[in-house]
Amino acid sequence: MDFTFEEQQVAFRDAVRKFLMVEAAPEMLREIWETESGRSRDLRAKLADQGITALSVPEEFGGIGLGDLDWVLINQELGYYAIPDSLSDTAYLAAWMLTRLPSDISLKKAWLPRIANGTARIALGHPVNPFVADAQLADLLLLWHNDEVHAVQRDQVKLSFNPSIEMSRRLYKVEWKPTDATRVAPARIGKDLWEGVLNRAALAVSAQQLGLAQRMLDLGIDHSAQRKQFGKPIGSFQAVKHQLADVAVKIEFAKPVVFRAAQALATNRPRAAVHVSHAKLAACEAAWLSARRSMQVHGAMGYTWEADLQMFMKRAWALDAAWGDRAYHKTRVAKFIFAEGAELGPGDTFN
Amino acid sequence: MRLEYTDRQQRFRQEVRDWLEQNVPKQPLRSFDTEEGFADHRAWEGKLAGGRWSAVTWPKEVGGRGCDLIEWLIFEEEYWRASAPLRVNQNGIFLLAPTLMEYGTDEQKQRFLPRMATGEDIWAQGWSEPGAGSDMAAIRCKAVRDGDHYVISGQKTWSTRAVWADWLFGLFRTDPDSVRHHGLTFILLPLNLPGITIRPVQQLNGQTGFAEIFFDEVRVPVHNRLADEGAGWQVAMATAGFERGLMLRSPGRFQQTAKSLVELYLRHQAHADADPSVRDAVMQSWMGAEAYALATYRTASRMAKGAQIGAEASTNKIFWSELDLLMHETAMRILGARAELMPHAPDAGDIGNWLDGFLFAQAGPIYAGTNEIQRNIIAERMLGLPRS
Numbered sequence: 019m020d021f022t023f024e025e026q027q028v029a030f031r032d033a034v035r036k037f038l039m040v041e042a043a044p045e046m047l048r049e050i051w052e053t054e055s056g057r058s059r060d061l062r063a064k065l066a067d068q069g070i071t072a073l074s075v076p077e078e079f080g081g082i083g084l085g086d087l088d089w090v091l092i093n094q095e096l097g098y099y100a101i102p103d104s105l106s107d108t109a110y111l112a113a114w115m116l117t118r119l120p121s122d123i124s125l126k127k128a129w130l131p132r133i134a135n136g137t138a139r140i141a142l143g144h145p146v147n148p149f150v151a152d153a154q155l156a157d158l159l160l161l162w163h164n165d166e167v168h169a170v171q172r173d174q175v176k177l178s179f180n181p182s183i184e185m186s187r188r189l190y191k192v193e194w195k196p197t198d199a200t201r202v203a204p205a206r207i208g209k210d211l212w213e214g215v216l217n218r219a220a221l222a223v224s225a226q227q228l229g230l231a232q233r234m235l236d237l238g239i240d241h242s243a244q245r246k247q248f249g250k251p252i253g254s255f256q257a258v259k260h261q262l263a264d265v266a267v268k269i270e271f272a273k274p275v276v277f278r279a280a281q282a283l284a285t286n287r288p289r290a291a292v293h294v295s296h297a298k299l300a301a302c303e304a305a306w307l308s309a310r311r312s313m314q315v316h317g318a319m320g321y322t323w324e325a326d327l328q329m330f331m332k333r334a335w336a337l338d339a340a341w342g343d344r345a346y347h348k349t350r351v352a353k354f355i356f357a358e359g360a361e362l363g364p365g366d367t368f369n
Numbered sequence: 370m371r372l373e374y375t376d377r378q379q380r381f382r383q384e385v386r387d388w389l390e391q392n393v394p395k396q397p398l399r400s401f402d403t404e405e406g407f408a409d410h411r412a413w414e415g416k417l418a419g420g421r422w423s424a425v426t427w428p429k430e431v432g433g434r435g436c437d438l439i440e441w442l443i444f445e446e447e448y449w450r451a452s453a454p455l456r457v458n459q460n461g462i463f464l465l466a467p468t469l470m471e472y473g474t475d476e477q478k479q480r481f482l483p484r485m486a487t488g489e490d491i492w493a494q495g496w497s498e499p500g501a502g503s504d505m506a507a508i509r510c511k512a513v514r515d516g517d518h519y520v521i522s523g524q525k526t527w528s529t530r531a532v533w534a535d536w537l538f539g540l541f542r543t544d545p546d547s548v549r550h551h552g553l554t555f556i557l558l559p560l561n562l563p564g565i566t567i568r569p570v571q572q573l574n575g576q577t578g579f580a581e582i583f584f585d586e587v588r589v590p591v592h593n594r595l596a597d598e599g600a601g602w603q604v605a606m607a608t609a610g611f612e613r614g615l616m617l618r619s620p621g622r623f624q625q626t627a628k629s630l631v632e633l634y635l636r637h638q639a640h641a642d643a644d645p646s647v648r649d650a651v652m653q654s655w656m657g658a659e660a661y662a663l664a665t666y667r668t669a670s671r672m673a674k675g676a677q678i679g680a681e682a683s684t685n686k687i688f689w690s691e692l693d694l695l696m697h698e699t700a701m702r703i704l705g706a707r708a709e710l711m712p713h714a715p716d717a718g719d720i721g722n723w724l725d726g727f728l729f730a731q732a733g734p735i736y737a738g739t740n741e742i743q744r745n746i747i748a749e750r751m752l753g754l755p756r757s
């Protein structure tokens with residue numbers, strides 16, 4: 019029993035954190051919003067240089083062959099810095115799925131090395147999401163059809179853009195026709211693959227929400243230490259302190275839930291899906307509380323376009339329903355805990 | 370990260386489980402806030418000690434098993450799973466003992482720990498006074514040095530289980546000219562000394578769960594002092610640190626409650642679902658208990674690797690006390706019009722002891738440092754917000 023990350027995992031996370039601190043300043047993110055694609059080639063290339071795109075790709079295809087536990091740390095950072103790039107869709111989820119596709123080696127050979135070196139973008143269409151994120155830039159779309167997996171080129175689909183209040187989101191309705199040629203896995207295999215992708219995607223969102231929650235808390239702390247009213251920093255008022263302390267409590271108790279979900283996926287635990295849903299609920303709650311409380315301590319400044327808080331709040335709000343809304347995840351948890359003979363008590367935690 | 374028990378840990382769990390299966394009383398003991406119940410629980414502590422289970426984290430020489438925190442968690446999980454009796458000597462074993470091991474002389478350790486482990490000495494805590502609640506540094510109860518004795522005069526209050534306890538530990542003002550947290554000394558004393566008057570105080574459930582203690586020139590030998598004269602505040606604060614925060618309420622307790630709540634809900638589902646928020650609260654309860662267990666395992670693992678846990682410990686107290694309230698409030702709502710009944714009411718049916726737990730849950734956000742004080746600590750020491 020050891021509920022800590024390995025030193026290398028933490029060291030890699032720290033390196034990514036340092037890099038993003040410099041390369042992903044809020045002003046730069048705002049500039050990227052203004053572009054039509056909403057994505058920066060330059061930033062993606064730099065992320066690839068950091069090795070992030072290669073993380074999940076097996077070594078034989080030019081990657082590093084790491085997995086869920088590494089990603090949970092990286093996704094926290096991607097959340098903290100609100101990286102406007104569905105990087106983990108390609109480098110984590112698509113890589114995971116492609117690696118596990120049956121025998122269709124040509125597809126793996128074609129795409130996995132490109133994921134690793136950061137030159138491919140792959141979008142994922144799962145029925146739990148009404149839209150496909152970043153479909154406009156995708157070199158390839160992996161799409162669900164009755165549990166089958168279809169690999170479709172961008173010129174084979176029709177896209178309609180659905181603008182979001184979150185300026186870095188790029189959501190598309192995708193129309194397409196499944197054919198024998200596009201099918202890369204039959205339903206009997208695809209079902210598990212989609213389930214695996216959904217769980218990892220929900221985990222990725224959870225970790226990003228943790229990062230967002232922490233960022234909004236940090237912004238709230240900074241603001242309330244600097245802003246003075248009644249001759250004192252507002253952070254010295256207890257009503258302000260307690261609002262932020264509540265957020266710290268929520269984050270502190272969401273973290274281990276998210277980390278355990280990652281570990282459960284990494285080791286294929288039978289209850290992994292329940293753990294992921296629990297993680298998603300806990301992390302989204304923390305992020306929403308953090309948004310609300312940070313907004314409150316910012317005063318009117320928090321209600322402006324100018325204050326950076328908005329970019330993190332809107333992302334937290336948007337991600338809440340990504341890869342399964344709360345109803346979806348609560349239903350999965352309910353199914354587990356209300357089942358006959360469920361092992362719920364002390365000593366059952368790691369069953 | 371490895372979230373599986375080692376073979377050794379699994380064998381340990383089995384050993385605990387086997388012993389508890391054979392030894393936990395089939396009938397629940399009477400409440401330890403009654404005289405007979407207190408005696409029952411003292412006898413149970415003796416039985417636990419007989420199997421060397423009363424203080425598993427202590428070194429072997431003083432009656433423990435030298436368990437690490439993970440083994441302690443396993444022990445606690447099994448203990449709550451077996452619905453074993455509440456620990457009447459909790460304040461001694463979990464709160465005083467770690468302090469004693471850190472600051473006590475060898476003589477003090479030998480004198481106090483083995484008798485604590487067996488339940489021969491049951492301990493009460495004496496921090497609070499009428500004028501010193503959240504503001505513990507306002508303590509006035511004085512201990513005046515007279516040769517090789519301290520002469521104690523003043524009052525303590527809200528002292529849990531002091532009605533029948535044998536010993537008291539707490540802070541006393543040894544320097545009459547001192548203010549706030551200076552000039553306080555940590556003293557251990559038997560509650561049967563001449564000059565001590567104990568006035569039981571009834572709690573919400575009508576039982577005398579705590580007491581006021583009056584001191585009228587009570588003479589306590591100087592060798593009953595823990596650490597240096599005037600160092601009491603630092604000693605008390607050190608023990609308010611994480612290990613204590615962790616040991617006060619182990620996750621097994623809340624997981625057992627959450628499990629019972631799920632069962633209660635399922636038995637009453639037809640009625641309970643008429644209020645759709647109940648089902649959600651039941652789920653939140655289970656997820657909360659699970660999160661608390663995970664957080665504790667994570668902390669125990671980090672401590673095993675040498676991490677220092679500071680003000681984050683204050684998040685624990687808030688989390689478990691609010692969770693406990695949520696669970697018991699939810700149970701009351703499920704029980705509906707029967708929830709108010711005493712368990713022996715003729716038509717009580719299967720209401721169990723939720724009511725008593727509900728009453729006690731009201732105290733959770735107050736004792737061991739109110740949740741407001743914990744939020745102050747989190748804000749100032751963990752988040753670095755400016756002091757008021």
Ligand SMILES: Cc1cc2nc3c(=O)[nH]c(=O)nc-3n(C[C@H](O)[C@H](O)[C@H](O)COP(=O)(O)OP(=O)(O)OC[C@H]3O[C@@H](n4cnc5c(N)ncnc54)[C@H](O)[C@@H]3O)c2cc1C
Binds near residue numbers: 493497498502527741
């Ligand atoms: C069941 C139970 C068992 C107990 N057992 C023991 C025991 O064994 N030994 C012992 O010594 N004591 C014991 N206590 C006492 C406990 O430690 C005190 O009740 C606690 O420290 C609060 O003090 P108080 O009751 O005087 O409340 P007060 O300090 O008067 O607080 C009243 C309210 O004001 C708030 N408040 C006070 N100061 C601040 C502040 N600075 N900022 C914000 N809010 C503030 C509090 O949070 C609380 O809501 C026990 C209490 C209970 C309920």
